[in-house]
Amino acid sequence: MSVATATPQATSGKTTYLNHDKSIRSWLLTLDHKRIGLLYLSTIVVVFLAAGILALLVRIELLAPGRTIVDAQTYNQFFSLHGILMVFLVIVPSVPAILGNFIMPLHIGAIDVAFPRLNLASYYIFMVGGVLVVIAMVVGQIDTGWTFYTPYSSRLGAPVIFMTLAVFIAGFSSILTGMNFIVTIHKMRAPGLTWNRLPLFVWSIYATSIVQVLATPVIGITMLLLLLEKTLGIGIFDPAMGGDPILFQHFFWFYSHPAVYIMILPAFGIISELMGVFSRQEVMGYKFVALSSVAIAFLGFLVWGHHMFVSGQSTVSSVVFSLITYLIGIPTGVKVINWVGTMYKGSVSLKTPMLYALSFLFLFTIGGLTGVMLGVLGVDVHLHDTYFVVAHFHYVMMGGTIVALIGGLYYWWPKITGKLYNETLGRIGCLLVFVGFNTTFFTQFVLGSQGMPRRYYDYAEKYADLHALSTYGSWILAVGLFVALYTFIQSLMRGAPAPANPWGGASLEWTHTTSPPSPHNFEEQPIVTHGPYDYHHFYAGDGQSVEAELASRSEA
Amino acid sequence: MGDKGTFWLPESASTVSGDVDSLFYLVTWISVVIFVLVVAAMVYFMMRYRRHHAGQVGAPAHESKWFEMSTVVVSTILVLIVFTWGFRVYLKLNIAPPGAYEIQVTASQWKWDYTYPDGTVYAGDLHVPADKPVRLVMNSIDVLHSFFVPQFRVKQDVLPNRYSSVWFEATRADTFDVYCTEYCGNQHSGMLGQVIAHPQEEFEEWLASAGGGGLSPEEYGERLFGQNNCNTCHSIDGTRLVGPTMQGLFGSQRQLVSGESVEADENYLLSSIVAPAAQVVEGYPPAMPPSYGSLPQDQLDALVAYIKSVQ
Ligand SMILES: [Cu+2]
Ligand SMILES: [Cu+2]
Numbered sequence: 024m025s026v027a028t029a030t031p032q033a034t035s036g037k038t039t040y041l042n043h044d045k046s047i048r049s050w051l052l053t054l055d056h057k058r059i060g061l062l063y064l065s066t067i068v069v070v071f072l073a074a075g076i077l078a079l080l081v082r083i084e085l086l087a088p089g090r091t092i093v094d095a096q097t098y099n100q101f102f103s104l105h106g107i108l109m110v111f112l113v114i115v116p117s118v119p120a121i122l123g124n125f126i127m128p129l130h131i132g133a134i135d136v137a138f139p140r141l142n143l144a145s146y147y148i149f150m151v152g153g154v155l156v157v158i159a160m161v162v163g164q165i166d167t168g169w170t171f172y173t174p175y176s177s178r179l180g181a182p183v184i185f186m187t188l189a190v191f192i193a194g195f196s197s198i199l200t201g202m203n204f205i206v207t208i209h210k211m212r213a214p215g216l217t218w219n220r221l222p223l224f225v226w227s228i229y230a231t232s233i234v235q236v237l238a239t240p241v242i243g244i245t246m247l248l249l250l251l252e253k254t255l256g257i258g259i260f261d262p263a264m265g266g267d268p269i270l271f272q273h274f275f276w277f278y279s280h281p282a283v284y285i286m287i288l289p290a291f292g293i294i295s296e297l298m299g300v301f302s303r304q305e306v307m308g309y310k311f312v313a314l315s316s317v318a319i320a321f322l323g324f325l326v327w328g329h330h331m332f333v334s335g336q337s338t339v340s341s342v343v344f345s346l347i348t349y350l351i352g353i354p355t356g357v358k359v360i361n362w363v364g365t366m367y368k369g370s371v372s373l374k375t376p377m378l379y380a381l382s383f384l385f386l387f388t389i390g391g392l393t394g395v396m397l398g399v400l401g402v403d404v405h406l407h408d409t410y411f412v413v414a415h416f417h418y419v420m421m422g423g424t425i426v427a428l429i430g431g432l433y434y435w436w437p438k439i440t441g442k443l444y445n446e447t448l449g450r451i452g453c454l455l456v457f458v459g460f461n462t463t464f465f466t467q468f469v470l471g472s473q474g475m476p477r478r479y480y481d482y483a484e485k486y487a488d489l490h491a492l493s494t495y496g497s498w499i500l501a502v503g504l505f506v507a508l509y510t511f512i513q514s515l516m517r518g519a520p521a522p523a524n525p526w527g528g529a530s531l532e533w534t535h536t537t538s539p540p541s542p543h544n545f546e547e548q549p550i551v552t553h554g555p556y557d558y559h560h561f562y563a564g565d566g567q568s569v570e571a572e573l574a575s576r577s578e579a
Numbered sequence: 580m581g582d583k584g585t586f587w588l589p590e591s592a593s594t595v596s597g598d599v600d601s602l603f604y605l606v607t608w609i610s611v612v613i614f615v616l617v618v619a620a621m622v623y624f625m626m627r628y629r630r631h632h633a634g635q636v637g638a639p640a641h642e643s644k645w646f647e648m649s650t651v652v653v654s655t656i657l658v659l660i661v662f663t664w665g666f667r668v669y670l671k672l673n674i675a676p677p678g679a680y681e682i683q684v685t686a687s688q689w690k691w692d693y694t695y696p697d698g699t700v701y702a703g704d705l706h707v708p709a710d711k712p713v714r715l716v717m718n719s720i721d722v723l724h725s726f727f728v729p730q731f732r733v734k735q736d737v738l739p740n741r742y743s744s745v746w747f748e749a750t751r752a753d754t755f756d757v758y759c760t761e762y763c764g765n766q767h768s769g770m771l772g773q774v775i776a777h778p779q780e781e782f783e784e785w786l787a788s789a790g791g792g793g794l795s796p797e798e799y800g801e802r803l804f805g806q807n808n809c810n811t812c813h814s815i816d817g818t819r820l821v822g823p824t825m826q827g828l829f830g831s832q833r834q835l836v837s838g839e840s841v842e843a844d845e846n847y848l849l850s851s852i853v854a855p856a857a858q859v860v861e862g863y864p865p866a867m868p869p870s871y872g873s874l875p876q877d878q879l880d881a882l883v884a885y886i887k888s889v890q
Binding site: 172267308311345366367389395404 | 602606630637655666668672732758769
């Protein structure tokens with residue numbers, strides 16, 4: 024049986040994608056999906072740091088009522104930039120662009136994505152968007168929040184033009200990457216890799232790509248209309264010119280709700296992989312998990328109105344949107360049960376990636392349940408636009424997507440860099456992130472249900488204690504994230520060489536190539552004979568050698 | 580104040596807030612139960628099936644179709660119950676009882692103005708009769724705002740191009756918070772006010788005196804200066820806020836960004852309020868909202884009289 028005999032090769036002295044050409048030029052003009060993944064990784068880490076620092080500044084300002092460090096105008100810019108950077112330049116692109124690029128072709132046994140040049144072009148388009156954001160920041164005064172609601176946003180000048188243009192352009196990168204991935208997954212799977220054997224990560228990237236291709240043009244058009252309104256003075260959204268601000272909200276959420284799934288579906292994929300590998304167990308309900316991603320991707324287009332229950336849209340539409348929102352909630356809930364159930368009768372190992380996966384389950388369950396609470400019409404009226412909403416989406420976006428991304432980075436780190444990381448440090452980082460995150464954001468649920476509105480520079484004395492607690496939490500969270508960053512940097516500098524399959528995974532990136540992989544991914548065309556979580560099958564063939572290999576790997 | 584609220588919710592003081600609260604707690608408790616089950620299963624599996632030696636693989640686990648089916652069915656039923664209940668509360672929140680007392684609300688950056696059926700315009704706080712349904716018909720003269728009274732559990736966005744409405748009935752005479760919950764710029768978090776619910780007769784007395792009757796122009800102006808949130812940007816003691824202080828303003832020489840220098844007489848004060856962009860003082864941003872141009876003439880007169888008196 025071919026799989027089991029694919030014993031990992033020694034890495035030392037081999038040509039890998041990292042060392043075959045070390046010039047800067049070869050990095051900047053690379054067509055290799057792995058290197059492009061790393062280009063995205065480095066860019067996104069920088070933006071994440073910047074947006075994270077803004078978040079810390081926002082929290083420090085809110086440490087006490089009244090002015091703490093900056094004035095209202097600056098504060099409003101801080102939270103707006105934090106939101107814009109995090110949403111459009113970090114969370115939306117992160118998992119597909121970094122891990123999707125790096126891992127997906129390996130997962131399907133391909134030598135690259137279908138259109139490598141387009142892939143590189145997507146990266147540079149993304150960079151143009153990023154540069155425009157920086158210009159907008161330098162030109163000044165973006166204080167619209169990440170939602171750019173009209174007519175407030177229509178009254179601001181040049182910076183909003185740059186910012187909307189940036190979102191518009193970054194959107195193209197998203198569309199092109201999505202198309203590239205769809206074609207790759209359809210056309211470039213290794214022989215024997217049927218749809219039923221596709222790793223769930225690939226399924227989720229596939230579903231995400233569909234949403235990217237279908238939804239992103241809408242935000243493009245919206246931003247374009249906003250631009251036309253501002254530059255040519257055509258009244259579209261601004262009532263002063265005869266436009267309709269609610270129309271903007273419809274357009275905006277028609278993109279931004281599906282975008283929520285662009286942000287969370289890839290995280291689901293990572294969690295499926297982690298739960299499988301670290302439980303050495305078939306992922307429970309494989310078919311359900313795979314197809315529900317696709318179902319969620321489509322249903323996600325039908326619920327945008329749940330952001331607008333108090334906006335003045337008709338009662339009937341609110342009711343319909345509320346109902347469909349629940350329909351999405353159900354498959355998502357069943358997925359959580361499937362992930363937990365994967366540990367049943369498994370062989371559970373609590374390495375750092377698994378700790379992140381378990382944190383994800385904890386945090387995402389809270390995020391999901393509070394999402395359902397917000398979908399309840401009568402309750403949402405009270406909770407809408409309060410800190411409850413802020414807490415909810417941080418639980419989903421940060422506790423969900425970012426936590427899954429970090430877990431995924433730890434998991435694939437040995438494959439990506441060929442180095443092992445320090446397990447103890449990794450775990451400490453995870454613990455700090457978990458504690459810090461909950462301290463920061465759980466308090467915000469209470470603040471919100473007590474009536475504290477979001478985007479407030481100043482607040483009443485009665486909210487002061489909870490706000491202070493939330494700020495302290497943000498410091499713990501920041502320390503946790505820096506510990507994680509340090510773990511990665513330390514591993515790069517001094518990490519022990521990683522074996523090809525340190526976790527005993529059963530998918531192609533572990534069984535059929537070295538760590539790090541060679542420039543062309545696989546020495547020869549892999550042939551797939553079993554499912555991605557078929558650990559029994561995998562170990563049955565040559566259990567001995569894998570065990571020896573696992574034992575011999577330096578304890579980290 | 581009777582009831583002080585709970586850990587989760589502020590005090591409840593309208594005829595609909597009780598319904599909203601029961602629903603809130605129902606959903607919260609269902610969520611808590613589900614969450615505890617999920618986490619308990621997670622922790623149990625994590626300990627029970629911990630890996631003991633490196634090569635250990637999970638034992639084959641057979642999926643139970645019944646289990647999956649039943650989770651789907653149970654959650655669908657729960658969801659439909661919650662949905663229907665949520666829908667009924669929502670209707671109640673949305674449909675004002677016939678005969679409600681109507682007040683016009685005008686939102687602008689960054690204040691609330693209330694116009695009563697007798698034509699009285701009152702800024703800042705909303706005075707209403709208690710134990711009587713009140714319906715607000717709202718409109719904005721600039722950007723989006725949102726009217727939120729946490730103790731009543733009601734909220735409604737206020738739009739520039741159409742009317743929106745919200746209703747409530749305060750269950751006792753007391754003071755409650757009004758927040759703007761749709762981001763509207765610089766002073767968004769300062770766009771606050773109060774709902775002051777009076778017993779019926781007291782409310783009528785208040786309404787009769789609300790127009791400034793019985794006050795000197797300076798006193799009326801002082802009240803308006805607070806109600807219109809002028810004091811969030813202008814101090815009366817020399818402190819520099821967003822805008823210049825009012826202390827000693829009257830009669831002084833003002834250096835404008837246009838380069839000219841003018842004397843701050845009555846006309847200057849008036850035009851600074853109704854058309855702030857026309858004469859911008861040097862050293863300050865043109866941040867004063869233009870919305871005060873719509874204040875009634877008697878209120879403008881009172882404001883000017885007040886500013887003159889701040890020495
Ligand atoms: Cu949504
Ligand atoms: Cu506001």
